[in-house]
Amino acid sequence: MGMMDNHIPLWGIPHTEVLMSSEHALIVGAGAAGWSAADTLVRSGWPGPVTLVDPIGATNRTLVNKGVLTGLLGRDQVSRPAPAGSELVRDEVLAIDAGGAVHLRSGDRLVPTAVVIASGSRPRRPSFLDEADHAPEWMPTLHTVEDAERVRALLSSGSGRVVVLGAGMIGSETASLLADDGVDVTLVAGSPLPLRAQLGPAVASELVRRHRDRLRIRTGRRVTRAETRSGAVSVELADGERLEADVAIVAHGTLPHRPASGTGHGEVIVDARLRTGLRGVYAAGGVASILAHGTTVRVDHWDDAAAQGTHAARSILHDRLGAADPGEYRFESGYSSRIHGAMLTAWGVATPTSRWTRHGDDEVVGVGRHLGEITSVAGIDAPATVRSLAESVRQDRRERLQEYPIGV
Numbered sequence: 001m002g003m004m005d006n007h008i009p010l011w012g013i014p015h016t017e018v019l020m021s022s023e024h025a026l027i028v029g030a031g032a033a034g035w036s037a038a039d040t041l042v043r044s045g046w047p048g049p050v051t052l053v054d055p056i057g058a059t060n061r062t063l064v065n066k067g068v069l070t071g072l073l074g075r076d077q078v079s080r081p082a083p084a085g086s087e088l089v090r091d092e093v094l095a096i097d098a099g100g101a102v103h104l105r106s107g108d109r110l111v112p113t114a115v116v117i118a119s120g121s122r123p124r125r126p127s128f129l130d131e132a133d134h135a136p137e138w139m140p141t142l143h144t145v146e147d148a149e150r151v152r153a154l155l156s157s158g159s160g161r162v163v164v165l166g167a168g169m170i171g172s173e174t175a176s177l178l179a180d181d182g183v184d185v186t187l188v189a190g191s192p193l194p195l196r197a198q199l200g201p202a203v204a205s206e207l208v209r210r211h212r213d214r215l216r217i218r219t220g221r222r223v224t225r226a227e228t229r230s231g232a233v234s235v236e237l238a239d240g241e242r243l244e245a246d247v248a249i250v251a252h253g254t255l256p257h258r259p260a261s262g263t264g265h266g267e268v269i270v271d272a273r274l275r276t277g278l279r280g281v282y283a284a285g286g287v288a289s290i291l292a293h294g295t296t297v298r299v300d301h302w303d304d305a306a307a308q309g310t311h312a313a314r315s316i317l318h319d320r321l322g323a324a325d326p327g328e329y330r331f332e333s334g335y336s337s338r339i340h341g342a343m344l345t346a347w348g349v350a351t352p353t354s355r356w357t358r359h360g361d362d363e364v365v366g367v368g369r370h371l372g373e374i375t376s377v378a379g380i381d382a383p384a385t386v387r388s389l390a391e392s393v394r395q396d397r398r399e400r401l402q403e404y405p406i407g408v
């Protein structure tokens, strides 16, 4: 096999004839999903090596804004040890061939008996930026420790003004963290009601209200131009308003990051047991689009990615060693965020066609239904209510499963 570069599609290189030896599990990426997959395999007594491959080691990405951007944590404090009993290799997976051989940037070729692709996501680049690989220095995304350090450096040498472009979870939380720090923040959302699709109108409106109290927010505004002027950034909105700042953080959501994908989407589509179309290869976390609810669902939250990693490992144990079938993956994890002092708690997954209703009048809680079934719950300062609604949905599902068992 000759030299490979980044543009070789994941499945695009021919099958190399190899002899499979003992059981060897290889996990691509040591973030939330990969770490849990490795941990589950080791704890379940996987009869062979468990190797995690990741160029940056095992890290907790949720601390990029809450820890590194705020200056509370240094870069070493966002990394964590690999699960006991697994091996971490600092390398990058360039390709997996049709025979299941995994090709690394170092030139090594490994031949595992099971692979979990857990390479996560990458920030979405808005159309107003050019097609270059990296955003200009003054318009960084906020995905890596390096991004957070860059924003800190730009802020410390400037006048303390930030524009946050995008008011999804990361944009909203980051705007709140910076406002807490005394930074002058303008939050710009293209949508008239950001986070409506994910959290429902009641919770989304309450978040906008809280943003308005603490910072400048512009909703339903598109960015038409962005440029630097003597070390500062100038962002022009569709209505002609011009915002000047030291840095404009681009927070336009994420796209799946399939290793070595060439053109097209980077997602890896998996069935409800997280199997790809290739025997012995599974995917979990931000890179995976799971066939569920009559569509494909991709979730990019920490606990869900970790739960998917565990599920993929259980599917491997079932498929290769005859352990119990884990059944279909269910999106039953939650996430939370402190935004302007309020606790946002959410559970499950909303789809683009989810219909939201408000739950009760005392608290701001929304319930999202997909095809008539509750699949998501969200609330502000209502963690107990969200938890108990989620528990009753779970209970309901378990009872129905006992009545009408599905799967093998």
Ligand SMILES: Cc1cc2nc3c(=O)[nH]c(=O)nc-3n(C[C@H](O)[C@H](O)[C@H](O)COP(=O)(O)OP(=O)(O)OC[C@H]3O[C@@H](n4cnc5c(N)ncnc54)[C@H](O)[C@@H]3O)c2cc1C
Binding pocket: 028, 029, 030, 031, 032, 033, 034, 053, 054, 055, 056, 057, 058, 059, 060, 061, 062, 063, 064, 065, 066, 091, 092, 093, 094, 118, 119, 120, 121, 142, 143, 144, 170, 257, 259, 260, 284, 285, 286, 287, 299, 300, 301, 302, 303, 305, 306, 334, 335, 336, 337
């Ligand atoms: C700033 C920020 C704050 C967040 N805060 C929260 C939060 O508060 N709560 C929450 O629920 N979620 C949060 N998230 C989202 C959460 O971090 C992700 O959903 C989660 O990390 C996804 O897990 P993953 O394993 O799919 O990907 P990741 O955790 O990103 O791990 C993927 C790993 O794969 C590695 N990798 C990529 N390509 C290759 C390759 N070719 N070969 C080998 N390794 C490779 C990467 O180096 C990386 O370590 C936040 C995200 C960001 C960016």
